[in-house]
Amino acid sequence: xxxxxxxxxxxxxxxxxxxxxxxxxxxxxxxxxxxxxxxxxxxxxxxxxxxxxxxxxxxxxxxxxxxxxxxxxxxxxxxxxxxxxxxxxxxxxxxxxxxxxxxxxxxxxxxxxxxxxxxxxxxxxxxxxxxxxxxxxxxxxxxxxxxxxxxxxxxxxxxxxxxxxxxxxxxxxxxxxxxxxxxxxxxxxxxxxxxxxxxxxxxxxxxxxxxxxxxxxxxxxxxxxxxxxxxxxxxxxxxxxxxxxxxxxxxxxxxxxxxxxxxxxxxx
Amino acid sequence: xxxxxxxxxxxxxxxxxxxxxxxxxxxxxxxxxxxxxxxxxxxxxxxxxxxxxxxxxxxxxxxxxxxxxxxxxxxxxxxxxxxxxxxxxxxxxxxxxxxxxxxxxxxxxxxxxxxxxxxxxxxxxxxxxxxxxxxxxxxxxxxxxxxxxxxxxxxxxxxxxxxxxxxxxxxxxxxxxxxxxxxxxxxxxxxxxxxxxxxxxxxxxxxxxxxxxxxxxxxxxxxxxxxxxxxxxxxxxxxxxxxxxxxxxxxxxxxxxxxxxxxxxxxxxxxxxxxxxxxxxxxxxxxxxxxxxxxxxxxxxxxxxxxxxxx
Numbered sequence: 001x002x003x004x005x006x007x008x009x010x011x012x013x014x015x016x017x018x019x020x021x022x023x024x025x026x027x028x029x030x031x032x033x034x035x036x037x038x039x040x041x042x043x044x045x046x047x048x049x050x051x052x053x054x055x056x057x058x059x060x061x062x063x064x065x066x067x068x069x070x071x072x073x074x075x076x077x078x079x080x081x082x083x084x085x086x087x088x089x090x091x092x093x094x095x096x097x098x099x100x101x102x103x104x105x106x107x108x109x110x111x112x113x114x115x116x117x118x119x120x121x122x123x124x125x126x127x128x129x130x131x132x133x134x135x136x137x138x139x140x141x142x143x144x145x146x147x148x149x150x151x152x153x154x155x156x157x158x159x160x161x162x163x164x165x166x167x168x169x170x171x172x173x174x175x176x177x178x179x180x181x182x183x184x185x186x187x188x189x190x191x192x193x194x195x196x197x198x199x200x201x202x203x204x205x206x207x208x209x210x211x212x213x214x215x216x217x218x219x220x221x222x223x224x225x226x227x228x229x230x231x232x233x234x235x236x237x238x239x240x241x242x243x244x245x246x247x248x249x250x251x252x253x254x255x256x257x258x259x260x261x262x263x264x265x266x267x268x
Numbered sequence: 269x270x271x272x273x274x275x276x277x278x279x280x281x282x283x284x285x286x287x288x289x290x291x292x293x294x295x296x297x298x299x300x301x302x303x304x305x306x307x308x309x310x311x312x313x314x315x316x317x318x319x320x321x322x323x324x325x326x327x328x329x330x331x332x333x334x335x336x337x338x339x340x341x342x343x344x345x346x347x348x349x350x351x352x353x354x355x356x357x358x359x360x361x362x363x364x365x366x367x368x369x370x371x372x373x374x375x376x377x378x379x380x381x382x383x384x385x386x387x388x389x390x391x392x393x394x395x396x397x398x399x400x401x402x403x404x405x406x407x408x409x410x411x412x413x414x415x416x417x418x419x420x421x422x423x424x425x426x427x428x429x430x431x432x433x434x435x436x437x438x439x440x441x442x443x444x445x446x447x448x449x450x451x452x453x454x455x456x457x458x459x460x461x462x463x464x465x466x467x468x469x470x471x472x473x474x475x476x477x478x479x480x481x482x483x484x485x486x487x488x489x490x491x492x493x494x495x496x497x498x499x500x501x502x503x504x505x506x507x508x509x510x511x512x513x514x515x516x517x518x519x520x521x522x523x524x525x526x527x528x529x530x531x532x533x534x535x536x537x538x539x540x541x542x543x544x545x546x547x548x549x550x551x552x553x554x555x556x557x558x559x560x561x562x563x564x565x566x567x568x569x570x571x572x573x574x575x576x577x578x579x
Contacts, residue, residue: 018540143400161401164401181398183399202397222414222415224414224415225337225414225415226399226406226415226417227335228335228337228405229334229417230401231336233401233402261395
């Protein structure tokens with residue numbers, strides 16, 4: 001099977017709901033079939049062919065031109081790969097359960113909301129509430145892996161329940177709020193008020209963060225075998241911190257105000 | 269068949285199906301990885317009295333272990349999956365969790381799950397921490413020394429083979445011991461098989477049953493040199509001592525490879541070193557489904573035992 005390339009003929013004039021446009025959904029449709037697929041542009045139903053020039057791609061991946069109004073990219077993706085050349089809008093990778101989304105650009109708000117599996121790689125920055133819960137849902141991201149090379153906005157990992165988030169740049173205020181479980185690693189600086197209502201889970205930091213939310217206790221510095229193990233089982237985590245972890249970290253436990261036993265590990 | 273003056277007797281080792289798994293034990297130093305592994309595989313020579321059979325498979329360099337520390341891989345076998353699921357968390361809990369700086373990881377993937385952290389996490393009394401990476405979950409158990417880290421489960425195989433064996437018949441005790449040591453050294457190179465008896469060697473092979481009611485095994489009198497003439501003996505006059513090597517493996521091939529390596533090492537010493545013959549222990553072929561025929565084993569380089577002789 002060969003994939004398709006969808007090249008925008010002009011910048012989007014309204015928000016485009018790209019959910020349902022996945023390699024599996026397009027498989028076997030042919031160039032004409034792909035061009036005739038309906039999508040929602042603002043409140044209008046339009047055909048992919050009205051907005052994109054459709055051609056066959058050399059790889060099996062679905063290759064799409066990016067646009068900051070291109071929303072719900074890779075939503076519900078279960079397998080296959082989507083490669084976006086440029087930015088994406090909000091809710092990229094929402095409810096994704098497998099496969100891979102690569103964004104060569106920035107991602108909007110609520111990236112990886114409700115993610116349960118698969119991998120998302122963003123070469124630029126990402127907006128607020130990465131890994132959050134979808135509207136009406138109780139739990140945020142539950143599995144899979146997200147890596148953002150640049151900065152991320154406020155509310156990183158809100159109600160995160162599982163999986164791994166790697167942030168190469170800085171993270172905004174209020175990260176890990178109401179976090180239930182899972183792992184977030186930030187190579188840059190973490191903004192203030194992190195970990196409000198945090199139950200379990202781990203925030204791994206390389207730089208001293210702004211003061212976290214009240215309720216964290218300093219348990220001192222420790223040599224943690226678990227960090228050595230993570231560094232080897234998740235090479236991307238080791239790479240985020242320059243290729244390896246010493247295993248030594250200061251451990252802040254919390255949030256004790258809600259009886260939580262999560263942790264902020266400040267690498268040393 | 270005679271190899272370097274050593275007779276390979278027309279006999280076979282009779283072996284049994286077992287459930288088995290491999291664990292990787294690491295520690296801050298090789299000494300403490302070995303200590304934890306030795307403790308965990310202690311008192312595990314025979315299922316008859318120990319409930320399982322276990323031994324160290326090999327030492328691992330830091331680059332080979334999950335956490336980059338020195339390690340040891342161990343194999344552990346039981347007669348059933350149910351037994352294995354019982355003995356592994358018991359042994360890891362008593363001997364590895366307690367051992368300074370240790371951690372314990374799955375050494376096999378797939379197959380029925382053998383609980384590690386799944387059972388041991390409760391020691392943390394609610395302070396246990398799980399972390400799931402991909403399909404693997406690890407547990408961190410706070411302990412006085414720091415943290416005990418282990419995988420939630422290990423994979424296992426139910427196609428393991430236990431009770432592969434061969435006997436070294438030698439002119440003297442010293443010759444038998446030297447030959448057994450050479451065999452164990454050679455067999456240590458075979459991955460996926462271990463020799464669960466002390467140092468890999470059994471000096472007291474047994475036969476089934478006894479004159480005493482309730483004793484299911486007793487000394488193999490036909491091979492006791494001091495009973496020659498008292499009982500129907502399997503020993504020619506020149507044999508002064510017999511030692512046995514018992515092998516458990518994750519599969520039939522591993523046991524066959526291990527036996528072949530061991531017998532070859534003994535034969536390399538040869539008659540000049542006081543080795544008279546190689547024999548094997550069996551029960552007439554009616555109890556165990558795996559028959560490792562010595563002569564076939566030593567003829568067919570790379571071949572396996574003649575299984576399929578299901579009794």
